[in-house]
Each structure stands twice: as structure tokens, then as C-alpha cells.
Amino acid sequence: MKKRLLMLVSILALSITLAACNSNAKGSENSDGNGTDKGDGSEKVTLNFFTPNPDRETGMGGVEQQIIDSYMEENPHVTIEVEALQDEPYKDKIKIYSSTDQLPDILMTWGQSSFIAPLIDNGLLHELDSAEFEGMGFIEGSFDGFSKDGKLYGVPKNTDFLPLFINKRLFEENGLEPPKTEEELIAVSKQFRDLGINPVVTNGMDGWILPMWFDYALQRETGSFDLMDQALAGDASYTDPAVIDAAAKMKGMVDAGVFAEGFLTADYGTARNLFGQEKAAMYLMGAWEMGLATDENFPESFRENVGVINYPVTDKSEPGDLLAYNGAGYSIAENSEHKEEAVKFLKYFYSSENWPKLVWESGAGMPAQKFDLTGDESQLQKEMVDIFNSLTSASGTPILDESTPEFKETIMSLHQELFTGELTPEEFGEELDAAAQKAREASE
Amino acid sequence: MEIQGHTNQTITILQKRKRKPLGVGKVILYTFMAIIGFLQIFPLLWLFNYSLLKSGDFFGDTIFQLPSPPQWGNYVSAFTQGNVLPYFFNSVLVTFVSVALTAFVSILLAYAFTRMKWRFSALFMNIILLGMMIPIHATLLPNFIIFNEIGLLNSYWALILPYTAFNIPISMFIVTGFMETIPRSIEEAAVIDGASIWKILFKIIFPITKPAIATISVVNFINCWNEFIMAYTFNTMDQFKTLPFSIVQFVGQYSSNYGAQFAVMSLIAIPSIIMYLIFTDEINKGLMAGSVKG
Numbered sequence: 001m002k003k004r005l006l007m008l009v010s011i012l013a014l015s016i017t018l019a020a021c022n023s024n025a026k027g028s029e030n031s032d033g034n035g036t037d038k039g040d041g042s043e044k045v046t047l048n049f050f051t052p053n054p055d056r057e058t059g060m061g062g063v064e065q066q067i068i069d070s071y072m073e074e075n076p077h078v079t080i081e082v083e084a085l086q087d088e089p090y091k092d093k094i095k096i097y098s099s100t101d102q103l104p105d106i107l108m109t110w111g112q113s114s115f116i117a118p119l120i121d122n123g124l125l126h127e128l129d130s131a132e133f134e135g136m137g138f139i140e141g142s143f144d145g146f147s148k149d150g151k152l153y154g155v156p157k158n159t160d161f162l163p164l165f166i167n168k169r170l171f172e173e174n175g176l177e178p179p180k181t182e183e184e185l186i187a188v189s190k191q192f193r194d195l196g197i198n199p200v201v202t203n204g205m206d207g208w209i210l211p212m213w214f215d216y217a218l219q220r221e222t223g224s225f226d227l228m229d230q231a232l233a234g235d236a237s238y239t240d241p242a243v244i245d246a247a248a249k250m251k252g253m254v255d256a257g258v259f260a261e262g263f264l265t266a267d268y269g270t271a272r273n274l275f276g277q278e279k280a281a282m283y284l285m286g287a288w289e290m291g292l293a294t295d296e297n298f299p300e301s302f303r304e305n306v307g308v309i310n311y312p313v314t315d316k317s318e319p320g321d322l323l324a325y326n327g328a329g330y331s332i333a334e335n336s337e338h339k340e341e342a343v344k345f346l347k348y349f350y351s352s353e354n355w356p357k358l359v360w361e362s363g364a365g366m367p368a369q370k371f372d373l374t375g376d377e378s379q380l381q382k383e384m385v386d387i388f389n390s391l392t393s394a395s396g397t398p399i400l401d402e403s404t405p406e407f408k409e410t411i412m413s414l415h416q417e418l419f420t421g422e423l424t425p426e427e428f429g430e431e432l433d434a435a436a437q438k439a440r441e442a443s444e
Numbered sequence: 445m446e447i448q449g450h451t452n453q454t455i456t457i458l459q460k461r462k463r464k465p466l467g468v469g470k471v472i473l474y475t476f477m478a479i480i481g482f483l484q485i486f487p488l489l490w491l492f493n494y495s496l497l498k499s500g501d502f503f504g505d506t507i508f509q510l511p512s513p514p515q516w517g518n519y520v521s522a523f524t525q526g527n528v529l530p531y532f533f534n535s536v537l538v539t540f541v542s543v544a545l546t547a548f549v550s551i552l553l554a555y556a557f558t559r560m561k562w563r564f565s566a567l568f569m570n571i572i573l574l575g576m577m578i579p580i581h582a583t584l585l586p587n588f589i590i591f592n593e594i595g596l597l598n599s600y601w602a603l604i605l606p607y608t609a610f611n612i613p614i615s616m617f618i619v620t621g622f623m624e625t626i627p628r629s630i631e632e633a634a635v636i637d638g639a640s641i642w643k644i645l646f647k648i649i650f651p652i653t654k655p656a657i658a659t660i661s662v663v664n665f666i667n668c669w670n671e672f673i674m675a676y677t678f679n680t681m682d683q684f685k686t687l688p689f690s691i692v693q694f695v696g697q698y699s700s701n702y703g704a705q706f707a708v709m710s711l712i713a714i715p716s717i718i719m720y721l722i723f724t725d726e727i728n729k730g731l732m733a734g735s736v737k738g
Binding site: 056096272297 | 498499502503525584585588589592672673676677680681692693694695696698700701
């Protein structure tokens with residue numbers, strides 16, 4: 001009996017210590033949670049801000065945080081709690097939040113069907129009044145990706161486009177000219193190969209850059225970005241001879257060695273560092289990489305010589321036909337308790353002295369709004385502005401993001417299979433058509 | 445005593461004799477062992493080496509690069525931007541409670557399944573073992589909903605409970621296998637001496653099972669220490685974040701601060717290495733015991 005009693009006491013003791021742990025944890029949670037749930041009476045407001053930029057000190061995340069901090073300083077009754085996860089976990093958690101109706105007050109969205117359409121269709125995003133954001137200099141058409149049936153569900157933050165970065169020193173020292181046409185690109189790549197320098201690097205492993213390149217390849221073949229979208233909508237077909245030709249051309253360029261050896265297994269960091277370490281002459285990547293010119297991680301000779309040019313053309317297209325789109329932006333959740341405060345914050349965020357000015361100065365990207373040049377731009381940034389000002393036609397959302405998430409997966413892997421030779425250009429067209437068909441059925 | 449002393453002597457003599465002529469076989473063996481040892485330690489050296497590089501130096505031609513100059517700043521940012529210290533405390537708390545809870549429950553379960561005769565024993569054991577089949581991703585949403593309902597999101601329990609639940613099946617399996625090898629006559633003797641079940645369990649079974657406990661504890665430690673998916677799903681608040689979040693603090697939208705990430709990883713690896721060094725003997729015993737049982 002005595003022993004049994006002892007045992008019982010010890011078990012009791014254990015469970016009490018555990019329970020103590022529990023109440024501690026809960027206590028601290030409640031004290032923090034008060035602001036969100038019961039803070040209305042004292043006018044204190046807590047806004048949850050969810051973003052895929054976990055680095056809060058540099059780049060886009062740094063600019064976000066800077067604006068958030070100054071907003072909280074100017075509006076002491078508002079607390080903004082930031083939750084940040086990198087890309088994939090971010091998308092996973094958005095799924096969890098949306099299936100439990102717990103979306104944070106303000107969240108970053110991509111104005112692309114593959115991401116935002118399910119959120120809009122399920123009524124999870126708050127409808128915004130576009131008049132609130134008038135006069136902030138947003139680029140025409142930049143709201144399109146965030147709108148459905150004439151209603152606005154998000155505000156774009158960036159203008160992204162795909163140029164070709166070059167290392168001027170490598171070109172000059174070897175007496176080569178930056179390529180203006182696709183033929184020149186192939187020719188110059190062969191010369192770089194003979195010199196033992198990687199021609200073009202890009203992040204083939206991540207997959208998304210390849211269909212974006214395909215947008216260019218097809219545009220240079222047909223002279224417009226339309227065929228891609230029409231085929232996706234079912235008004236045309238990916239078995240169109242122009243698509244097959246474009247696919248064959250891309251495969252031909254890969255076989256001719258335009259891309260660095262093993263580019264299909266290179267991820268973002270690898271590609272970027274190969275270019276930054278002056279081991280590659282060209283870098284196919286979005287305009288957001290304009291920060292390369294000021295990145296202290298790379299040698300000075302690189303920083304002074306990095307330049308950017310339009311993607312090479314054919315006789316059917318203009319250099320100003322850019323793969324340009326407004327990708328990321330911010331939305332407000334429908335279930336938010338403080339929508340008005342959230343809208344107020346977004347208006348502050350997008351005002352001309354905040355986001356457009358700060359993000360441009362930081363070199364982390366180009367805003368989706370008009371902005372003033374400061375005069376302190378790096379050479380690379382100036383060239384980037386020139387390219388953007390040369391715009392003659394824009395592609396809008398890249399093809400891979402215009403449909404369902406499944407379509408995105410498929411089109412990315414189809415490209416990889418095309419380049420490894422598992423698919424012929426004809427099969428590539430057929431498979432792509434089948435995937436588009438499937439995506440249309442799924443979204444109906 | 446005398447006999448023992450004698451055998452010890454012969455052993456030392458034998459070793460002395462063997463050590464003199466270093467045969468070809470031995471040389472090959474030692475070189476082989478040295479290579480294996482180097483391969484084992486290499487990833488750690490590599491990790492440390494990379495934690496001193498600039499982000500721009502990564503993905504170069506050479507595998508091993510001498511940092512010039514070493515970027516100790518990476519470690520500074522690990523502590524400032526990466527919040528290593530508070531997250532370290534959270535990790536320690538969550539991990540140790542989970543590991544202890546798992547070990548405790550596993551011993552009780554294993555004892556109930558190996559020593560006690562009850563009607564649904566086999567059925568319940570199989571149900572628990574089924575837990576090994578469930579992928580983490582399938583549980584995220586249901587668990588999120590449950591924790592949300594009972595208000596456990598953003599607490600240490602949101603991590604401790606699932607970590608323990610996920611580790612119990614395999615831990616129980618290992619401990620069960622080990623317990624079955626313990627001769628029953630030991631317990632019979634204890635019963636005759638008047639020991640209760642609890643006394644048998646903690647005074648007799650537990651000390652014998654120590655190698656198995658050490659094994660599962662180290663494995664569970666590493667699992668919990670490195671876990672990230674559940675951590676980011678159930679916890680959003682800074683005060684409950686665990687160490688893997690420190691790495692994420694350096695991820696930009698496209699490229700990352702790799703040097704600082706490696707610095708954080710080096711720091712995270714240290715406790716794992718220490719744990720392993722402390723328990724390595726017990727682990728070997730535990731693993732061998734398991735292997736004999738099959």
C-alpha cells in the first residue's frame with residue numbers, strides 16, 4: 001500500500017509539473033493574444049502580416065519591415081505582427097490558413113491564377129476599392145492580375161521582367177559584342193565555350209525560369225505573346241507549328257551549348273553565384289537582380305562590369321517586346337476583424353515616399369508604381385530603366401502561372417524533359433496541349 | 445579477483461605482442477579506417493568551413509575553400525538577426541520534454557505489451573505501430589484544426605504533443621524488442637522478494653533497458669531538434685520559435701545569405717554532436733541488442 005501511495009504521489013507530481021509548463025505557455029499566449037481579439041474597446045489594433053520574405057534586414061523583406069516599423073511609430077495604437085516563411089512553406093501555410101478560415105489580416109499574394117484564383121473563388125480575400133489607390137501612379141494594367149470580374153482583391157508591389165544580364169568585362173576582354181539576335185546569342189555562346197567560359201547560366205533546377213524563356217522563344221517566333229494565351233484558353237493549340245518550331249529552337253539552343261553545362265541541375269544560388277564569381281558571361285534572370293551591382297559578396301571587378309540587355313530578338317520582334325508582369329502584391333483577408341485599419345496601412349505602404357521610393361533605392365526590385373530617379377542609381381539600375389522604357393509590348397503573367405497549380409507543375413517538368421531529350425518538340429506540344437485541356441476542365 | 449587480474453595481464457601481453465609487427469593487413473585496415481573516419485568527419489569540417497565564407501564564394505569550383513578573410517561576422521548575424529539564443533532555449537525545452545515524455549510512455553507501453561497478458565494486447569500494439577505509417581503532412585491540417593479549437597496554437601504544447609506522438613511508435617517498438625530479451629527469472633526473483641509492479645519496472649527493468657532508452661532518446665532528440673514543418677505550421681509567434689527558424693531568417697525572396705545560414709547550422713549541430721558523443725556507447729549496446737533480436 002505504502003509503495004503504491006508513493007507511486008501515485010510521484011505521478012501526481014509529474015503531472016503537476018507538466019501542467020505548470022502548460023499554464024505558463026498558455027498564460028503568455030493569452031497576454032499576447034489580447035491585442036488581436038479583445039483589443040477593440042481600447043482601440044488597440046493588432047494586424048497580422050504574412051510574407052514570404054523571411055530576411056527582415058535586407059532586400060524586399062528589409063524594405064517591408066522598414067515601412068512597417070515607421071507605420072507603427074506614427075500610429076502607436078497599431079501593432080503589426082509579422083510572420084515570415086520562405087516560398088514553399090509560405091504556400092503550404094496559406095493552404096492551411098485558408099482551409100481553416102484563419103488567413104492573416106494582410107498577406108502577400110501573387111496576382112497570378114495559379115495562386116490567387118482559389119483564394120478569390122472561395123471568398124477569402126477582401127474586395128478593395130480601386131479608387132483608394134488612384135493617384136499613386138500604378139502602372140496601367142498592373143491591377144489586372146489581382147482582379148476578377150471587375151473587382152479588385154490585391155495591390156501589386158513589383159514590376160518584374162526578364163532581361164539578360166551580361167558581364168561586360170568578359171565580353172570586352174574577348175573582343176565579343178553582346179548579342180542582339182538569337183543567332184548572335186548562339187554564335188557568341190559557342191565562342192565563350194571555346195574560351196572555357198560558361199555562356200548563359202540560369203536556375204534550370206527550379207523549373208520556373210524555363211517556361212518563362214519559352215514565352216520569349218515563342219514570341220520571337222510569332223511576333224506576339226498572344227498564341228501562348230490563346231492556346232491555354234483553347235482558342236488555339238500548342239500543336240501549332242509555331243509552338244513546335246519554338247520548342248525545336250529552344251532544344252537546338254540548349255544542344256548548341258548556349259546554357260552552361262548542367263544548367264538543369266543548377267538552383268538559384270548556384271546560377272547567381274556562377275555569374276557573380278565571373279565564371280559565366282550571361283545570366284538569364286528577372287529584373288529583381290539589379291542588386292547584383294551593389295552586392296558586396298561579389299568582387300569589385302564584377303560589380304563594376306555587370307550590365308543588362310534586352311533578350312535577343314529575331315526579325316519578327318522588337319527588343320522592347322518584354323516578358324513583363326506584375327507578380328507579387330498584398331491582399332487583405334475577408335475574415336480580418338480590422339479591414340479598415342488594414343486598408344489604411346496599405347495606403348500608407350504604397351504612398352510615393354514609402355514602397356516605390358524605398359524599394360527602388362534598395363535595389364531589390366522595381367515597383368509597380370511610377371517612381372522618381374534619385375540620381376544615385378547604379379549603372380545597372382540605369383540600364384534596367386532604359387530597358388523598361390523601351391517596352392513595345394508586354395506579355396503579362398508568364399504562361400506557367402496563368403492556370404492551375406497542376407498546370408504549373410506539368411509545364412515546368414515538360415520543359416525539363418524536352419531539354420534532356422525525353423520528349424521531342426512534337427511530343428512536347430501534344431503533352432502541353434493535354435495539360436492545358438486538363439487545366440481548363442479543372443477550372444470549369 | 446585473482447582470475448580477473450590474470451586475464452587482464454594476458455590480454456595486455458597479447459596486445460603488446462601484436463603491436464610490434466605491423467603487418468600489411470593492419471596497414472590496409474588502418475588506412476581504410478582512417479579514410480572512413482575522414483569521410484565521416486568531413487561534412488562537419490565542410491559545414492564549419494562554409495560558415496566562414498562570404499555568400500558570394502559559395503558554389504565555386506573547389507569543394508574546400510580557405511576563407512580569406514574568415515567571415516566571423518556570419519556568427520554575429522546568427523546571434524543578432526538569427527535570434528539563435530532565444531530559439532535555442534525553445535528548442536531545448538521542447539526537445540527535452542518531448543524526449544523524456546516519449547521515453548517514459550514507451551517504457552510503460554513496452555512493459556505492458558511484453559510482460560502483461562491482457563485481451564487486446566496484440567491489437568493495441570498493432571494500432572500503435574500503425575502510427576509509423578502516417579506521414580507528417582497528412583496530420584498537419586487535422587492537428588491545426590484541433591489545436592485551434594482547444595487553443596493550443598502558439599504554445600510549447602503545440603510542438604511537444606505531436607513530436608511525442610510521432611516518436612512513440614518506433615521508440616516503443618525498439619524498447620519492446622529489447623525488453624523481450626530480458627530473462628523473466630530476474631523479475632520472478634524480484635516478485636519473490638516482494639516487489640510491486642512499479643518497483644519491478646523502475647528498479648529492475650529500467651536500469652537494464654537503459655541502452656535502448658539511450659538509443660531512442662538520441663534518435664528522438666535529433667528528430668525533434670531538426671523538425672521544422674510542424675514548427676512553422678503550429679507556431680507563428682516569435683517567442684515559441686525553434687532553432688530551424690534561425691536559418692529561415694536569412695532567406696530572401698530569391699537568393700539567401702548562405703554564409704550566415706551555415707553559421708547557424710554549425711551552431712545547431714553542436715548539441716547534436718555532444719549528445720551523440722555522450723551516448724555513443726549506450727547507443728552501440730542498444731543497436732546491437734536490437735540486431736540480435738531481429
